Amino acid sequence: MNLIIYTDGGARGNPGPAGIGVYITDKATGEMVEEHAKFLGSTTNNQAEYQAAILALQRAVELGAQSVELVADSELLIKQARGEYRVKNADLAKRYLELKNLETKLAGRVTYRHVMRTHNKRADALANQAMDEAKTRS
Secondary structure (H helix, E strand, O other): OEEEEEEEEEEOOOOEEEEEEEEEEEOOOOOEEEEEEEEEEEEOHHHHHHHHHHHHHHHHHHHOOOEEEEEEOOHHHHHHHOOOOOOOOHHHHHHHHHHHHHHHHOOOOEEEEEOOHHHOHHHHHHHHHHHHHHHHHO
8 A cells, every 4th residue: 555644733832732633545546544633732833743744654554555655734844854954953853763763664665745735734624623622622
């Protein structure tokens, strides 16, 4: 199975209440495989972006994916994952290592693509759903 996974993370405030959205599709058919909306508690936007990508790759490993194209609207995440930007923040460096460790479980068959937010609507909606649901519970 080859997957295209759309991810988004957001925080209302930086740091603030944060959520992630992950939308997994079958690359061959375009059909949805699964989707996730998860509230993270209080964290930064960049931490949320990384946590979304980590959940995406964890699910890809569990689903037995042959390849993954991870799509996100975070230029920082994508460029760091590709090795184009250094990871200077110590907390993000921990998340970066988690991401890279998951890549090895997928035999390095992971590519990263940056898109504008308008092309990442479902993952964005899921991240906002997670934050909204947490707000109504508090």
